Amino acid sequence: MTLSAEWRTSHDSDTILIVRDEATVVEALKAEPMALSTLLTETGDLNDWRGDQPIPGDRRAPAAWGDLVIARAATGEVINMDPRLYWEGIYTWFRSRGVDYDTWRR
Numbered sequence: 001m002t003l004s005a006e007w008r009t010s011h012d013s014d015t016i017l018i019v020r021d022e023a024t025v026v027e028a029l030k031a032e033p034m035a036l037s038t039l040l041t042e043t044g045d046l047n048d049w050r051g052d053q054p055i056p057g058d059r060r061a062p063a064a065w066g067d068l069v070i071a072r073a074a075t076g077e078v079i080n081m082d083p084r085l086y087w088e089g090i091y092t093w094f095r096s097r098g099v100d101y102d103t104w105r106r
Helices: 033-041 083-093
Strands: 003-009 014-020 024-030 067-073 078-081
Touching (some): 003 033, 003 083, 014 033, 033 083
Antiparallel strands (some): 003 014, 003 067, 014 024
16 A cells, blocks of 8 residues: 545635545645645655545545645655746745745754
C-alpha cells in the first residue's frame, strides 16, 4: 500500500487528501493554512494524518474532490503539480495574508 498526499481545489473549497495507491481517498481534511504548510514543507508520515471530512462512496476517487493542485509522495517528492493552481493557491492561502507557506516553519 502506497500513500500520497494531494491538495485539490474546487469552486467551493480546497481539500487535502491522503490517497492509497493513487486511486482511493483514505483521509480528507479541509484545507487550512497550517495543514497546507505541513503538506508543502514536511509531510511527515502520511499514516499519521487524520481527516475531518466524511468520505462518501462517490468521493473515494481523488478527482471527485476537484482539480489537482499538487501531489506529493510519502517520501516528499512532488509527483504532479499544476503551476497555475499552485501559485493561485499560494496567493489565496498565504501571500494575501502577508505570510508565506513556510512562515511557521522558520
